[in-house]
Amino acid sequence: MIIDGKIIAQKIKDKARNCCSDCYRKPNVVAFMLGDNPSSEAYLRMIERTCKSVDFGYSLIRLDVTISEQELLEKIIEKNNDDEVDGILVQMPLPEHISEERVIMTIAPEKDLDGFHPMNAGRLFKGEKATRPCTPLAVITIFKELDIDLEGKYIVVIGRSNIVGKPLAVMLMQNNATVTICHSRTVDLADHTRKADIIIVAVGIPNFLTRDMVSEKAIVIDVGMNEVDGKLVGDVDFENIKDVVHMITPVPGGVGPVTNAVLLLNVIEHFRGAQK
Known part of the structure; x- marks a missing residue:
């Protein structure tokens, strides 16, 4: 069975639209982009379309690549203090003279849509309420939408990044799965994957998982996005x-559309938190 992420994404959008239909104002997202990067442009256009498709507010603040770190941080703080802003995105990568770590630390945890702030990462690790990174959240959402029970499942995650692999492993364990984290240098990787009920691949290498590494029972979730020819x-x-x-x-058409859609779930959580 081929999993259609577009169908799942549409369900999420419908839910997001209905969640805020009777609110006194619509949720608002602000994105920062420095310089001109075609990949970043394409990604943010997709986020804009996703937000506008459910009548969420979206604004993009374009800044010159030569902006100082302090100026950028001040602009982020300004949006932190704006009660009409529910979520903040800063598009990476940043110029070399600007610290990604300081930028992430400056975004208020309650407006951090990517879930990268250490406060959110720590809360996630402890099993507390936190903004969850969008790609791991998308994977978990796919399982829920397909009624795939993770309890007791042996899951192999190939990839150990702070953005996908590590937080995803934590979220899987919180659903009572048994998780093994592997990576491109894991010895005898196929020995792990052939035993797995579920294989999640987020290693950034085209066609890394091959036919001889899977069993017929396996559910395979491909998080990778690579350009080849x-x-x-x-x-x-x-x-x-x-x-x-x-x-x-x-x-x-798989994880990607769901990742974009679950961003809306994070926006809604922040929006509701601001109303309390």
Whole structure:
């Protein structure tokens, strides 16, 4: 079975639209972008379309790449203090003269849509209420929408980044899964993946997971996004695996649309928190 992320994303959008239909104001997102980066432009256009599709406010603040770190931090603080702003995004990467860590630390945890602030990361690790990073949240949402019970499942996560692999492993364990984190240098990786009920690949290497590494029972979630010969491909050898495994997400059209949609869930959480 090929999992259609677009259908799941639409369900999330419908839910988001209904959640705020009777509120006194609409939720608002502010994004910062420094310089001109085609990939960043494309991503933020997608976020804008997602927000506007459910009648959420969205504004993009474009800044010159030469802006000082202090000026950027002051602009972020200004939006932290704006009661009409519910979520803040700062598009990475940043110029070398600006510290990503200081920028992330400056965004108020209650407006941090990416879930990168150490306060949110720590709360997530402790199992407390926190803004969850969008890609791990998207993966968990896919399982929930498909009624896939994670309890007792053996799940292999290939990838150990702070953005996907590590927080996702924590969220899976909070759903009572048994989790093994692997990576591109794991010895005898196929020994782990062939035993897995679920394999989640977020390693950033095209076609990394191959036919000989999976079993017929496996559910394969491909988080990778790589450009090969002008085409977007994942970390999974999709064409050679899709007819073998139990379920699989394609690239594009799998995790990506859900990731964009679950950003709305984080916006709603911040919006509701601001109303209390």
